[in-house]
Amino acid sequence: MTDRVEHPTQPVAPAAMGTPLRRVDGLEKVTGRARYTVEHSGGPEVPGDPLHLWLVTSTVARGRVRRIDADDALAHDGVVAVLDHTSAPRLAETENGELAILQDDRIRFRGQIVALVLAETSESAREGARLVRVDQVEEPHRAEFRDADATDRPAEVNGGMETDTDDGDVEAGLAEAAIRIERTYRTAHEHNNPLEPHATVAWWDEADGRARLTMFDSTQGVHATAATLAPMLGLEPDQVRVRAPYVGGGFGSKGEAHAPVMAVCLAARTTGGRAVRLAVTRQQMFALTGYRTATTSHLRLGARADGTLLAIEHRALSQTSRVREFAEQTAVPSRMMYAAPHRRTTHRLARLDVAVPSWMRAPGEMPGMHAQEVALDELAVACGVDPVDLRVRNEPAVDPENGKPWGDRRLVECLERGAEAFGWAERPAEPGTVVDGEWWVGTGVASATYPASLAAGNAARVTALDGGRYAVAIGAVDIGTGARTVLTQIAADALGCAPDVIDLAIADSTLPVATVAGGSTGISSWGTAIVAAAQLFRADHGEHPDPGVATTASAAADPARAEYAHHSFGAVFAETRVHRYTGEVRVTRLHGTYAVGRVLNPATAHSQLVGGLVMGLSAALLEEGHRDPRFGHTVTQDLATYHVATHADVLDVDAAWLADPDLVASPMGSRGIGEIGIVGTSAAIANAVFHATGVRVRSIPITPDLLVR
Ligand code: MOS
Numbered sequence: 001m002t003d004r005v006e007h008p009t010q011p012v013a014p015a016a017m018g019t020p021l022r023r024v025d026g027l028e029k030v031t032g033r034a035r036y037t038v039e040h041s042g043g044p045e046v047p048g049d050p051l052h053l054w055l056v057t058s059t060v061a062r063g064r065v066r067r068i069d070a071d072d073a074l075a076h077d078g079v080v081a082v083l084d085h086t087s088a089p090r091l092a093e094t095e096n097g098e099l100a101i102l103q104d105d106r107i108r109f110r111g112q113i114v115a116l117v118l119a120e121t122s123e124s125a126r127e128g129a130r131l132v133r134v135d136q137v138e139e140p141h142r143a144e145f146r147d148a149d150a151t152d153r154p155a156e157v158n159g160g161m162e163t164d165t166d167d168g169d170v171e172a173g174l175a176e177a178a179i180r181i182e183r184t185y186r187t188a189h190e191h192n193n194p195l196e197p198h199a200t201v202a203w204w205d206e207a208d209g210r211a212r213l214t215m216f217d218s219t220q221g222v223h224a225t226a227a228t229l230a231p232m233l234g235l236e237p238d239q240v241r242v243r244a245p246y247v248g249g250g251f252g253s254k255g256e257a258h259a260p261v262m263a264v265c266l267a268a269r270t271t272g273g274r275a276v277r278l279a280v281t282r283q284q285m286f287a288l289t290g291y292r293t294a295t296t297s298h299l300r301l302g303a304r305a306d307g308t309l310l311a312i313e314h315r316a317l318s319q320t321s322r323v324r325e326f327a328e329q330t331a332v333p334s335r336m337m338y339a340a341p342h343r344r345t346t347h348r349l350a351r352l353d354v355a356v357p358s359w360m361r362a363p364g365e366m367p368g369m370h371a372q373e374v375a376l377d378e379l380a381v382a383c384g385v386d387p388v389d390l391r392v393r394n395e396p397a398v399d400p401e402n403g404k405p406w407g408d409r410r411l412v413e414c415l416e417r418g419a420e421a422f423g424w425a426e427r428p429a430e431p432g433t434v435v436d437g438e439w440w441v442g443t444g445v446a447s448a449t450y451p452a453s454l455a456a457g458n459a460a461r462v463t464a465l466d467g468g469r470y471a472v473a474i475g476a477v478d479i480g481t482g483a484r485t486v487l488t489q490i491a492a493d494a495l496g497c498a499p500d501v502i503d504l505a506i507a508d509s510t511l512p513v514a515t516v517a518g519g520s521t522g523i524s525s526w527g528t529a530i531v532a533a534a535q536l537f538r539a540d541h542g543e544h545p546d547p548g549v550a551t552t553a554s555a556a557a558d559p560a561r562a563e564y565a566h567h568s569f570g571a572v573f574a575e576t577r578v579h580r581y582t583g584e585v586r587v588t589r590l591h592g593t594y595a596v597g598r599v600l601n602p603a604t605a606h607s608q609l610v611g612g613l614v615m616g617l618s619a620a621l622l623e624e625g626h627r628d629p630r631f632g633h634t635v636t637q638d639l640a641t642y643h644v645a646t647h648a649d650v651l652d653v654d655a656a657w658l659a660d661p662d663l664v665a666s667p668m669g670s671r672g673i674g675e676i677g678i679v680g681t682s683a684a685i686a687n688a689v690f691h692a693t694g695v696r697v698r699s700i701p702i703t704p705d706l707l708v709r
Contacts, residue, residue: 006556007536009528009667016489016499017668020603024485024504025246025478034246037199037218041277046201046216050275051080053267054125055260055284056115056132058107061632062141062353065105068115069133076131078124081270083116089269092234097323098356099232099262107136108323109355110143110632111287113259116267118276141353144629145189147296149350150317157329157347158363159519164346165335165401170300173311173342177302181378185299185371186699187682189625190292191634192360193644194479196248197282198289200264203275213268214241217261220254221516222509223475228257229265242509247479251615252359253289254479255518260288286637290358291625293318295330297371302342307383307390309340316368320349321356328357329364333449333679334372336567339396353632359518361615362675365450366682370619370700373446373683377690381431387445387687388415388424388571399565407564408662408671410595411447414571418593419445421656422573432694439577439586442692446683448570448592452662452671454561455521458529459512461552462495462537464545465503470495472534473505475514476526481674482604483522489600490527490668494534496543512552520568520672523600524665528555531667561664568671570594572613572680576688583704587617587685590653594676597662598669605673609655612677617653618645620682624701 028034035043041050058065070082088102101113115132119125142149154163174180202215213235219225222242230237247254260280268276280288295318302311316330331345360366380387392412398405419425427443428434434441463471472491478484484506492499505511514526537551575589590613599605622643626636636642655677661669682700689707690696697706 005536005553007532007553008556008558009531010535011663011667011669012493012531014493014598016492017600018598021485021489021499021601023482024488036196036246036248037201037216038277038279040216041201041275046275047203048274050201050277051118051120051271052122052125053264053276053278054117054129055113055263056117056129056134057284057287058110058112058114058136060107060136060138061110061143063107063136063138065107065114065134066137067135069135073117073128073131076124076128078120079117079128080120081118082132083267083270084114088266091232093232096232098259099257101259101262102266109287109321109353111284111355113263116263118267118271141632143352143354143627143632145294145319145350145352147317150348152349152351154325154327154347154349157327157332159329161329161332166344168342170311170313170342170344173340174300174302177310178305179303179379179382181299181301181375181382183299183375183378183698185297185374187295187367187370188623188701189294189627190360190619190623191286191625191642192251192253192290193639194249194251194253197285198254198258198260198280199278200261201275201277202264202268203273204268205273210239211235212239213265216243218247218254219244219257220247220250220477220479220518222477222507223513224516225257225261226509229262233265240509244477244507247477250479251361252363252518255359255516258289282639283637286625286634287355290356292360292363293328293357295328295367297330297368299371299375301375301379303379303383305383307379307385307393309338309394311342312338312340313344314368314372315346317348319352319354319357321354322351324356326357328367330368332364333368336399336401337372337447337449338394339400343400354627361612361678362450365675365679369448369679370683373680374686374698377444377687378696388419391415391447402565404563404565407566407664408595408597409569410658411569411571413658414569414593414595418571418573418591421593422591424573431691438580440580440692441575441577442688442690443573443575444684444687444691446572446680446687448572448676448680450520450568450672450676450679452524452566452568452665453519453521454528454666455515455525458514458525459552459554460529460533461512461550462533463550464541464547466547469501469503470497471503471505472530473511474526474529475509475511476506476522477517478506479517481608482601483517485604486523486600487526487530491530491534494531495538520674520676522672522674524670524672527668528666531555564664566665568594568596568676570676570680572684574684574688576685576692578689578692578707583707585621585689585702586651588651590617592655592677594655594657596657596673596676597665597671599657599659600668600670606655608673609677610653612675613653613655613681614645614650616678616681617649617685619700620685621701
């Protein structure tokens with residue numbers, strides 16, 4: 001890596017930013033030339049024909065492997081090797097229990113990797129895996145999420161945030177309240193299903209007398225993957241090279257390295273340098289690549305008769321695995337959303353013999369805001385206040401959590417503009433009063449929020465090329481969001497040139513370090529590093545640099561930023577039709593208005609926001625993972641039984657935004673937009689279902705049986 005310096009950034013004047021520049025990789029993608037991970041096997045970058053890997057997984061939820069009998073598998077045509085916990089390479093570090101596979105005989109959840117089959121073809125690897133006989137000792141297990149078992153207090157929750165907070169005196173606030181809402185809300189186990197399943201191609205060789213591991217991996221972070229794997233494999237991070245030129249979606253499931261990538265690294269260690277290729281099956285993804293745990297939220301709200309909140313208590317329960325802890329930060333948004341003087345939040349976990357939960361688009365905010373925003377609707381009904389007005393009445397002047405002024409909140413504007421765009425004013429106050437043929441019709445609203453964070457530790461390099469062109473390099477990953485296009489726009493404006501003279505290189509851990517495409521931090525954080533490098537480059541080399549000169553820089557922290565609370569906000573409006581006899585729910589209109597700072601590319605931003613709204617619709621009505629408590633097995637492990645919204649479910653969905661730049665949040669004036677679209681959406685739909693029918697469903701998905709009852 002080249003030397004890098006920290007450089008303070010100045011706001012960037014928009015020229016390319018703000019325009020709907022066509023995706024710079026669009027032609028590659030629509031012509032099929034864009035090569036995704038497994039398509040690199042056999043290509044010029046991968047030496048030789050790779051061996052195909054198939055994962056053999058446990059069929060009990062807890063126990064031990066007594067013996068792996070590989071005789072039949074090895075006798076099968078094309079099968080080259082079978083590895084198990086007795087023969088797999090040893091890891092140098094095993095603290096990450098999810099990744100420390102095949103290091104002992106323990107089975108800690110159903111679907112855990114217990115053996116690896118290597119073969120000349122994918123078909124023989126699969127058949128070989130079927131022929132492996134796993135002799136397992138079964139032990140009693142617990143795999144059912146029950147509220148009563150969620151008693152463990154984690155040291156912190158996802159994102160490194162406090163587990164519990166207690167401000168003011170919630171009991172006093174509730175005692176003083178004229179109106180109290182005390183309800184329990186539940187969200188289902190949800191599984192990420194990016195179009196491209198997780199995949200890795202990896203091989204080992206030597207360079208300068210040191211071992212070297214090279215891979216293509218379908219990941220949201222090439223540097224993060226290298227940094228996670230290297231110490232476990234006894235390597236320095238620079239001995240691991242990870243590339244992810246094209247990734248077919250992730251939603252968080254490719255944000256942290258999961259067990260399958262380690263399986264490839266271990267298997268490839270044994271092949272004498274031959275590459276190993278793995279495409280995880282859709283079914284295996286339900287156990288091996290993370291999922292959003294089901295959540296239970298106990299909400300207590302106390303308010304004056306006019307709906308002004310006095311107290312908010314949010315006690316959140318979820319499950320975690322015994323292999324590795326993950327604590328969904330469900331109650332965190334209840335700390336900052338509204339202005340109640342008395343607030344308390346807690347998180348508790350049930351530790352079970354289940355697969356490892358992890359990130360799924362807006363972990364914490366998605367289930368937590370669902371609960372809080374349905375509770376607020378119940379409060380609005382109880383007070384006889386319009387739900388939009390209720391939220392406006394509870395608007396905090398400063399961030400209730402830390403007392404800081406808002407960088408750029410504008411939730412009220414989102415609510416008002418969204419209400420106007422949606423036609424909220426015509427809404428009858430009484431639920432269950434609009435009938436159209438066989439359908440009840442209703443509308444609902446909910447607020448959305450997501451933190452606008454900048455991830456530290458990004459760097460970018462700008463190099464002058466011949467003919468007035470510039471090479472811009474950063475190890476960021478475009479998981480399908482349009483990051484490649486938007487970073488090109490940012491680089492062009494930061495250098496003061498046209499986007500078509502920028503040659504952007506991303507998605508390779510040999511490029512300047514970049515943080516994971518996660519937490520809606522990507523464009524803000526990587527873009528800020530590109531701005532720092534571009535502005536320092538201009539300061540050092542002027543407007544007419546000699547070809548070959550280069551600058552690598554990181555952005556110096558902006559002290560002004562720390563003085564404000566940075567979050568994005570939005571308002572989601574839904575219209576639902578509920579069939580009077582079957583209970584079928586159709587979301588006939590879904591609209592979000594967002595305050596997200598400057599929108600850098602209206603085309604890709606619209607896709608992100610609408611995609612989030614659709615994923616929220618999917619959660620509201622369809623998505624539900626079922627784990628059979630008897631066997632610890634997720635039975636809904638394909639898209640026939642785990643339902644996600646399809647085109648026929650998506651009718652009129654639209655997103656709008658307040659366009660003004662937020663120049664404290666980032667020098668581009670933008671904030672992250674990847675996740676906020678899913679936040680609050682299921683609540684708006686649940687509230688619309690109540691308005692249509694007068695039936696309050698306090699869990700998602702809202703399936704027809706819950707309404708017919
Ligand atoms: Mo997202 S769940 O932060 O990848």
